[in-house]
Amino acid sequence: MDVCVIGAGYVGLTTSAVLADLGHHVTCVDKNKDRIELLNRGICPLYEPGLEELMQKNRSRLTFSDQVGEAIRQNSVIYICVGTPPMPDGSTNLSYILSVIDDLATYIQSPKTIVTKSTVPLGTNELIRKLLIEKGVDRELFKLVSNPEFLREGTAVYDMFNPDKTVVGLEDGDTASLQVMKTLYHGIDCPFVVTTLNDAELIKFSANAFLATKISFINEIARICDRSNADVTTVASTIGLDPRIGKHFLQAGLGYGGSCFPKDLSSLIHSATEKGIKPAILEAAQFVNDTQLDFYIEKIKEHLDDYSSKKVAVLGIAFKPDTDDIRSSRSVLLIEKLEKLGLQVVAYDPKAKLPSENNHGATQVDSINEAIKDADCVVIATDWPVFKSLDWNEAKKEMKGTLIVDGRNCVDPLEVRKHGLLYVGVGRI
Ligand code: NAD
Ligand code: UDX
Numbered sequence: 430m431d432v433c434v435i436g437a438g439y440v441g442l443t444t445s446a447v448l449a450d451l452g453h454h455v456t457c458v459d460k461n462k463d464r465i466e467l468l469n470r471g472i473c474p475l476y477e478p479g480l481e482e483l484m485q486k487n488r489s490r491l492t493f494s495d496q497v498g499e500a501i502r503q504n505s506v507i508y509i510c511v512g513t514p515p516m517p518d519g520s521t522n523l524s525y526i527l528s529v530i531d532d533l534a535t536y537i538q539s540p541k542t543i544v545t546k547s548t549v550p551l552g553t554n555e556l557i558r559k560l561l562i563e564k565g566v567d568r569e570l571f572k573l574v575s576n577p578e579f580l581r582e583g584t585a586v587y588d589m590f591n592p593d594k595t596v597v598g599l600e601d602g603d604t605a606s607l608q609v610m611k612t613l614y615h616g617i618d619c620p621f622v623v624t625t626l627n628d629a630e631l632i633k634f635s636a637n638a639f640l641a642t643k644i645s646f647i648n649e650i651a652r653i654c655d656r657s658n659a660d661v662t663t664v665a666s667t668i669g670l671d672p673r674i675g676k677h678f679l680q681a682g683l684g685y686g687g688s689c690f691p692k693d694l695s696s697l698i699h700s701a702t703e704k705g706i707k708p709a710i711l712e713a714a715q716f717v718n719d720t721q722l723d724f725y726i727e728k729i730k731e732h733l734d735d736y737s738s739k740k741v742a743v744l745g746i747a748f749k750p751d752t753d754d755i756r757s758s759r760s761v762l763l764i765e766k767l768e769k770l771g772l773q774v775v776a777y778d779p780k781a782k783l784p785s786e787n788n789h790g791a792t793q794v795d796s797i798n799e800a801i802k803d804a805d806c807v808v809i810a811t812d813w814p815v816f817k818s819l820d821w822n823e824a825k826k827e828m829k830g831t832l833i834v835d836g837r838n839c840v841d842p843l844e845v846r847k848h849g850l851l852y853v854g855v856g857r858i
Pocket of ligand 1: 437461546
């Protein structure tokens with residue numbers, strides 16, 4: 430099929446490359462000309478394992494352009510993959526979606542299947558329909574599909590080829606679009622869940638809210654373990670054996686970050702509140718996440734005498750391993766908090782960069798060794814494999830102090846202590 434993907438970010442680029450690999454002709458468009466220029470030179474503007482290779486493999490069926498209107502005109506399937514960031518009040522900023530609607534209204538001249546992959550609040554697809562009609566688009570010329578995306582950054586390509594489900598929200602009686610979606614995803618083996626537009630939108634928010642809540646749950650248990658001389662990793666792995674609980678998303682630490690969980694939880698809380706529902710569980714999950722960093726800050730203060738003059742090495746800037754994404758990264762927030770306390774912060778990450786607006790004085794260095802040299806304290810903020818397998822004997826020799834703060838509960842305390850270092854995690858013996 431001929432597909433236009435609007436938005437060349439983590440989701441749009443992965444969607445484009447995967448659809449091209451499945452045999453479709455894809456034009457991926459973005460208003461960011463610099464991004465398109467990079468893509469046209471064969472360079473992926475973001476770090477996502479396997480994505481650049483997949484784009485190169487399928488370059489005969491994959492083109493990049495900043496000409497959004499032309500791409501809308503020429504393709505019968507239009508994917509919307511633009512960002513839906515948070516507003517200060519927690520609601521979703523729909524301005525990028527609204528801008529796409531303007532372009533759709535201007536350039537639709539032949540029948541289109543419009544597939545919303547961006548995560549949008551309940552009712553947004555209905556809003557898209559209403560606005561397109563108000564802007565004069567013939568109702569016969571478009572069908573709407575809500576096809577939320579569940580990929581994780583770091584494993585985006587794998588996830589899109591191997592989803593546990595494909596959710597397809599359709600307008601009433603729209604069997605034609607179901608066929609289009611089946612053709613698009615032909616070759617991907619997973620259950621097709623056909624729903625209404627509203628259900629599809631809410632499924633996406635519910636999935637993220639549930640996972641975020643699971644993380645906050647284990648972080649709360651970790652705090653209890655911490656005060657009780659109990660080990661949260663043992664508690665988590667054991668309760669996870671019960672299939673009703675499951676072993677995933679029970680890793681305690683600094684809390685969840687990223688471009689999805691924090692904003693999607695806020696958005697759902699906002700939507701629920703607007704509908705007169707008090708989202709007590711969602712608010713509690715958010716509260717635990719928001720306060721989890723302070724738990725670590727207190728520990729660092731407790732274990733570092735005269736902390737304000739000390740050097741802290743923060744290992745990890747990305748919100749999780751295998752990505753360069755720093756959106757709502759706990760690490761970046763931790764660095765800001767440490768700096769406010771007057772600590773000298775030196776950060777290292779294999780792929781991510783400190784935000785350009787970072788003007789507090791944290792420095793980023795190019796190697797682990799440079800970061801930990803003469804450090805009084807080392808914080809593992811992102812569980813990149815290279816940090817999990819650090820040689821603690823060597824680290825001890827480089828460091829000035831002995832404090833190791835494991836912000837992801839990802840290293841073995843005994844291994845660290847064996848070398849005369851002081852291990853601090855959350856809820857670990
Ligand atoms: P992103 O910020 O990486 O990319 C969005 C891209 O859209 C940007 O390159 C931007 O320039 C472009 N854009 C914005 N407005 C445009 C317009 N009018 N026309 C053309 N291009 C435009 O975002 P992302 O992380 O890929 O997320 C996209 C959507 O997918 C969001 O709704 C997000 O919640 C959802 N989502 C993201 C993930 C994830 O892991 N990143 C997973 C599932 C769902
Ligand atoms: C998430 C969802 O998993 C994915 O389905 C959705 O499409 C987008 O949002 P992503 O944000 O890429 O994916 O990363 P994820 O692996 O879910 O991790 C999110 C955050 O939770 C990270 O900061 C991670 O460190 C943290 N996390 C995850 C924990 O603190 N503990 C865990 O057990 C798991």
